[in-house]
Amino acid sequence: MKAICPGSFDPVTHGHLNIIERTATLFDDVLVAVGRNSAKNYLFSPDERVAMLSEACAGMANVQVTLLDGLLVDFCRAHDVGAIVKGLRFGGDFEFELQMAQMNHALSGIETVMLPTSARWAHLSSTMIREVAGLGGDVSQFVPDSVDRRIAAKVAERRGSGR
Ligand code: PNS
Numbered sequence: 001m002k003a004i005c006p007g008s009f010d011p012v013t014h015g016h017l018n019i020i021e022r023t024a025t026l027f028d029d030v031l032v033a034v035g036r037n038s039a040k041n042y043l044f045s046p047d048e049r050v051a052m053l054s055e056a057c058a059g060m061a062n063v064q065v066t067l068l069d070g071l072l073v074d075f076c077r078a079h080d081v082g083a084i085v086k087g088l089r090f091g092g093d094f095e096f097e098l099q100m101a102q103m104n105h106a107l108s109g110i111e112t113v114m115l116p117t118s119a120r121w122a123h124l125s126s127t128m129i130r131e132v133a134g135l136g137g138d139v140s141q142f143v144p145d146s147v148d149r150r151i152a153a154k155v156a157e158r159r160g161s162g163r
Helices: 014-026 046-056 072-078 091-108 126-134 145-160
Strands: 002-007 029-034 063-067 083-088 111-116
Touching (some): 002 014, 002 072, 014 029, 014 111, 029 046, 046 063, 072 091, 083 091, 126 145
Parallel strands (some): 002 029, 002 083, 083 111
16 A cells, blocks of 8 residues: 655654654555645745655655645545555644544545654654754754755855845
8 A cells, every 4th residue: 555644844854754764664655745734834945845855765665755736635546545644743743633634534535544753753843943943053963964954054045145
């Protein structure tokens, strides 16, 4: 069966990668789909997020990275995806993910599998990483090296343009 790991990945963290690796052991094929959450302001463009994920997932043989346009359930139907996989860090994640899982099931019948995040990465969030990095903090322990370099370049670019 093919599974999908959808998310914003702004940027991808070791927590996301842990969920993707574990999904790749449970399913035959995995699509990692970079989506747009209309409630969020992104630091990286969709193409940059796809590029960062592609580098980080290069060693995972049954994992492909793609852009997600439109409704997740339509994308799943079009790409023969049998299950949505999401990581759960704490109770707040569960409430939000439960609502999305129920909506996606009502729309299409697709199931959502929720994996508990590894305790090692449970405190991570892309939002916090953006904030710490934007204020000059070191986030290198939370993201792959290639992502850390891109964050540093993006923060420098934003500082240069006064944003
Ligand atoms: O990492 P995020 O921001 O929690 O990811 C949210 C994402 C992109 C997975 C979600 O917003 C999504 O599925 N977007 C696609 C559009 C869609 O189907 N929305 C309805 C979800 S019930």
